[in-house]
Each structure stands twice: as C-alpha cells, then as structure tokens.
Amino acid sequence: xxxxxxxxxxxxxxxxxxxxxxxxxxxxxxxxxxxxxxxxxxxxxxxxxxxxxxxxxxxxxxxxxxxxxxxxxxxxxxxxxxxxxxxxxxxxxxxxxxxxxxxxxxxxxxxxxxxxxxxxxxxxxxxxxxxxxxxxxxxxxxxxxxxxxxxxxxxxxxxxxxxxxxxxxxxxxxxxxxxxxxxxxxxxxxxxxxxxxxxxxxxxxxxxxxxxxxxxxxxxxxxxxxxxxxxxxxxxxxxxxxxxxxxxxxxxxxxxxxxxxxxxxxxxxxxxxxxxxxxxxxxxxxxxxxxxxxxxxxxxxxxxxxxxxxxxxxxxxxxxxxxxxxxxxxxxxxxxxxxxxxxxxxxxxxxxxxxxxxxxxxxxxxxxxxxxxxxxxxxxxxxxxxxxxxxxxxxxxxxxxxxxxxxxxxxxxxxxxxxxxxxxxxxxxxxxxxxxxxxxxxxxxxxxxxxxxx
Numbered sequence: 535x536x537x538x539x540x541x542x543x544x545x546x547x548x549x550x551x552x553x554x555x556x557x558x559x560x561x562x563x564x565x566x567x568x569x570x571x572x573x574x575x576x577x578x579x580x581x582x583x584x585x586x587x588x589x590x591x592x593x594x595x596x597x598x599x600x601x602x603x604x605x606x607x608x609x610x611x612x613x614x615x616x617x618x619x620x621x622x623x624x625x626x627x628x629x630x631x632x633x634x635x636x637x638x639x640x641x642x643x644x645x646x647x648x649x650x651x652x653x654x655x656x657x658x659x660x661x662x663x664x665x666x667x668x669x670x671x672x673x674x675x676x677x678x679x680x681x682x683x684x685x686x687x688x689x690x691x692x693x694x695x696x697x698x699x700x701x702x703x704x705x706x707x708x709x710x711x712x713x714x715x716x717x718x719x720x721x722x723x724x725x726x727x728x729x730x731x732x733x734x735x736x737x738x739x740x741x742x743x744x745x746x747x748x749x750x751x752x753x754x755x756x757x758x759x760x761x762x763x764x765x766x767x768x769x770x771x772x773x774x775x776x777x778x779x780x781x782x783x784x785x786x787x788x789x790x791x792x793x794x795x796x797x798x799x800x801x802x803x804x805x806x807x808x809x810x811x812x813x814x815x816x817x818x819x820x821x822x823x824x825x826x827x828x829x830x831x832x833x834x835x836x837x838x839x840x841x842x843x844x845x846x847x848x849x850x851x852x853x854x855x856x857x858x859x860x861x862x863x864x865x866x867x868x869x870x871x872x873x874x875x876x877x878x879x880x881x882x883x884x885x886x887x888x889x890x891x892x893x894x895x896x897x898x899x900x901x902x903x904x905x906x907x908x909x910x911x912x913x914x915x916x917x918x919x920x921x922x923x924x925x926x927x928x929x930x931x932x933x934x935x936x937x938x939x940x941x942x943x944x945x946x947x948x949x950x951x952x953x954x955x956x957x958x959x960x961x962x963x964x965x966x967x968x969x970x971x972x973x974x975x976x977x978x979x980x981x982x983x984x985x986x987x988x
C-alpha cells in the first residue's frame with residue numbers, strides 16, 4: 535500500500551514586522567492558542583542625517599486563537615498584540631505554572647521575559663509577570679525550558695546570547711533568577727537547549743561552528759564535548775522528547791544532523807535540506823517526524839525513523855511547504871488534534887488565504903541573521919509560488935535522499951496543523967499536512983501539489 539503526502543494552506547496573516555518565531559501552546563486546554571514574535575531593525579538617523587551606529591530593534595508579540603468553524607471561515611483570529619523589544623525566540627513552558635500557561639520570550643534588549651496567559655473579559659490574553667536581564671550590551675538569542683517531557687519537578691530555563699554566553703535560570707514563585715552564566719562560544723551563541731531526559735545536561739551552538747554539551751552538575755568550566763562536525767554556525771538544536779539520547783541539530787551549512795547523545799563523535803545521519811536550518815522541532819506525539827525551517831529553502835518535514843534505528847542514510851523528506859516568499863525562520867507543530875477529514879482538493883487555495891501577486895524583474899534578498907550581524911547576498915529569479923509549473927532551481931535542489939518509507943498497513947493516517955513564518959515578507963502561515971494511504975497512483979516521493987520533473 536502506497537502513501538501520499540499533502541499540504542494545504544489554511545490562512546495567511548501579515549505581521550507587518552519581520553516574523554521570526556511562532557509557537558503553539560502545548561497545554562491541552564489551551565492548544566488552540568498561537569503566539570508569534572517579530573523583529574525589526576530600525577536604522578535611526580542622527581544629526582545632519584548621519585546614520586546612527588546603534589540601530590534600534592523593535593518587535594511585536596501577537597496572540598491568536600485557532601477555531602475550525604467551516605471551510606469559508608478564517609480559522610485564525612488575532613486576540614492580542616503587544617509592542618515589545620525585538621523578539622528573537624519564543625517558547626511556551628510545557629507544564630502549567632501556577633495552573634496557567636507561561637510564555638518565555640528572548641528579546642533584543644538582553645532580557646528573558648515571562649508572560650502568563652489569563653482569562654480576561656474579552657477572552658484570553660497575555661500579561662507580563664516577570665523578567666530578568668542577562669547582562670549589558672547583548673541580545674538574548676534563544677531560550678528553552680527544561681520541561682520538554684511534561685515533567686515539572688524543577689522548572690528551569692536556559693538562554694544563549696550575542697556575546698557567546700549561556701545563562702541558566704531558575705523559576706521561583708515570584709522571580710526568575712540566574713543561577714549560572716558562562717562564556718560558551720567565541721562568537722554569537724545562536725541556540726541553547728536542554729536534554730529533556732536529563733535537564734542537568736545542556737547543549738549549545740554558536741557562530742564559531744561548534745556544538746557543545748554541558749553538565750550543570752560539573753559546572754561550566756569545560757564542556758562535556760565539543761563537536762566541529764558542522765562547517766558553519768550551529769543555529770538549531772532540539773532534544774527528542776520521545777526517544778532518549780536522540781538529538782537533532784541544524785546549521786547555516788544547510789545540513790540536519792541526528793545524534794545519539796552517547797556518541798557525539800559521529801552523527802547517526804546527515805541530511806542536506808538546501809538552506810540554513812534556523813529551527814528544528816520534533817513532532818508532539820510522533821517520535822520520527824522532524825520539522826525544519828530552512829531559511830532560503832522553505833519548510834520541510836523529515837522522516838527520521840530509519841536514522842534513529844541505526845541506518846545512517848539521510849532522512850527522507852515527506853513534505854515541503856513552499857508558499858512563503860522570504861526567509862523561513864519560525865516553525866512549530868500544533869498540539870491541537872485534527873478530527874475533520876483532509877481536504878479533497880489540495881491544489882485549490884483555501885478561501886481565507888491572501889493572493890500572492892506576480893513579482894516582475896529580479897528579486898534580491900539578503901541571507902541575514904536576525905541580529906543583522908552578517909549578511910550574504912542571494913538572488914532569486916522570482917519570489918512567487920507557481921504550483922503548476924517547474925519549481926525555481928533553488929527550490930528544486932532539495933534532495934529526496936531515499937524513497938518515502940512505509941508506515942505499515944496498520945499505521946493510522948497522520949493529520950497535522952502547523953504554523954510557519956517568514957522574515958522579509960512578514961508573513962505568518964497556518965497550514966495542514968496529511969499523510970494517508972494512497973488512493974490513486976502518484977509520483978513516488980512527491981506531494982500532489984508538486985509536479986514531477988520532466
């Protein structure tokens with residue numbers, strides 16, 4: 535029995551400022567809540583029209599609720615927006631804090647802010663409850679909670695910043711306290727993450743091309759390992775909450791590596807995804823599914839089962855979402871179950887999406903880190919999505935390294951709700967992915983919406 539993979543856009547929202555982080559609430563009662571963070575670099579002009587050497591970074595936090603009320607009703611509703619410093623990362627705590635959801639935010643003014651979701655007269659909204667400054671002259675670049683497996687015995691956070699430092703924070707009843715801070719990388723520490731199976735273990739990745747591990751019980755004087763397998767800056771790390779020891783990392787070198795944490799000398803697999811890997815997210819319930827935000831090469835869903843079981847071949851790409859017209863930064867799986875049947879015609883656009891107009895001429899984009907600390911010129915022949923014709927060369931270059939794996943005849947279909955956001959076009963997309971038994975013969979390894987190469 536064959537299987538088919540389909541993606542369908544449900545709604546597009548213009549965030550006005552450059553969007554770089556999107557997070558669904560992982561708590562069952564609030565799994566319909568979605569947060570999106572934005573980042574905008576403002577190059578201020580000083581006296582006599584001279585550009586300031588210290589540009590300002592502003593942002594906005596959006597809060598949405600998702601309700602599927604029929605095919606002609608937009609499912610996503612904005613319920614709050616808060617002007618903030620520029621946001622580099624967002625993460626919901628995986629467990630309630632004082633019986634409420636709490637959202638952590640890493641900002642360009644070097645702070646970690648915590649916002650609590652409360653019930654107000656107009657519905658749910660966020661209120662800022664506490665914050666802590668990581669230090670002077672730095673940007674908070676990432677954060678992670680220690681609660682990735684839904685356990686709350688000791689709720690901690692780890693954050694990385696633009697000075698190359700890591701900070702571990704302990705959440706008290708009324709305060710967020712730094713319990714340890716150390717210099718971890720020579721340049722920007724793009725990413726920090728807990729080992730969800732042992733929160734005393736922390737991972738970090740930096741612009742020095744190094745992936746490092748730290749044991750908080752031993753202190754930060756030296757890492758437990760230093761890996762140089764990535765050839766460019768390491769900017770994404772995620773511990774698998776379903777399989778102990780499994781770790782996914784991504785880099786500007788355009789590769790996703792899977793690791794067994796007991797052997798950090800050699801990865802389990804290496805998959806080229808054709809773009810810098812800014813974010814990686816394991817599926818909330820399916821241990822083998824990995825979502826990758828690949829900057830200038832869209833968003834991809836990887837099937838990692840064979841790699842986790844010891845087959846060192848690249849992970850097959852089950853699906854790609856290519857409707858964004860700019861750098862792919864934020865991505866997340868929703869915990870909200872989809873009970874309705876999949877759409878019958880994935881080639882027809884959903885009525886709630888905005889129309890993408892053709893862009894003539896030559897579109898020039900910058901492959902830029904959100905902190906604007908470096909940029910590399912990239913050029914695309916077109917910024918539009920053409921579903922019925924040949925893909926642009928840079929999008930067609932994504933490899934399908936292996937045939938799509940079979941889930942087995944007894945395996946159920948998978949239907950997922952996802953949210954992704956892109957930078958320069960400041961767009962948030964909500965979409966669904968359906969992985970189901972094949973009813974009609976399709977080209978192996980490709981979605982219905984993607985034509986086979988001639």
